[in-house]
Amino acid sequence: MIRGEKVCLRPVRRSDLAILHERANEVDFEGEYNYFGLHRDQHLLSGFEADGLLGSEFGTLIVTTLNDQFIGSMSYHPVRYGPNIASSHYNIGISLDPEQRGKGYGVEAQQLLADYLFRIYPVGRVEATTDITNIPEQRALEKAGFTREGVLRQAQWRNGQMHDMVQYSKIRGE
Template identity: 30%
Template sequence: MLQGKRTFLRPLAPDDIPIYQKWYNDQEVNYWANGAWPLSTMFNEEEIEERFFTPEKDNGRYIILNEEHKPIGTTGFRDINYPARSAVLFIIIGEKDFWGRGYGTDALKVLLDYLFFQWNFNRLSLDLWDGNFRAQKAYEKLGFKTEGRLRQARFVLGEYHDAILMGLLRDEYTQLPKY
């Protein structure tokens, strides 16, 4: 288990399927995480298990726990490019009581430390939709820089929005003052 100041990260377990189903089928969680609602389908437990919990789907996905070890979200990485030592990150705080309180920033810092210093990644990236200002502020606090925009790449509640692409290099991360 990986530990931050306020959060812990642990690998997925089969007992997490019901909480994943709750988060992935929650309109407000999906709105902020992906700008995506309605979903094309509401996932049942079997679909959640097939999508995230089968061995071939093990793509660096972790459960975020709070100080009391209660699951509050998920984070991880995908699209690994081994020669370039890079990957794409994602994070969702599924428990709304923990939004805007620094848990996502702390969990992402734990993941950044792990990937830069244990996995020896050189570059980590992520993307978000241009209406998610809270996430963008948290990413900037951790040193991510805006690298580009995909114009009208997201369709949110009947309107097109840009996707913002952000990246962080290990050298930049190690130069940041620790919060």
């Protein structure tokens, strides 16, 4: 478990799968910026059985309060900017229950996950992207120590149209 001052990040437990499956199809939980359509039932089970959803190719962690109350989830996946392994980095994402947003939980969770990835994997950067209109998440990433790099024009298809995204990164040692 990764413990902060407000939140903890922990591996997915078998008992979490039901809530993750339920929330995956709830637009309110995913929010307008993370909803990409319906998921099939039990879509996480094979990944959980294979590696507990903590692989180097894709990982999911549960975000909880300090007393282990579920408040959301985070994920990470590799991105590559060249053919060699040293050009691999991680992109992170977060989904919080709507009533838990705006309390600083996302800021701390993103700091904790970036620090964890730098400790465990030989990557030079951790990045995150968010919709250009998602001002609360842009503020959260900046408070978490990420630097705004620029706009990725028409980079994401969501809700029937293309959206501009803002890219942020945190470099090892920052």
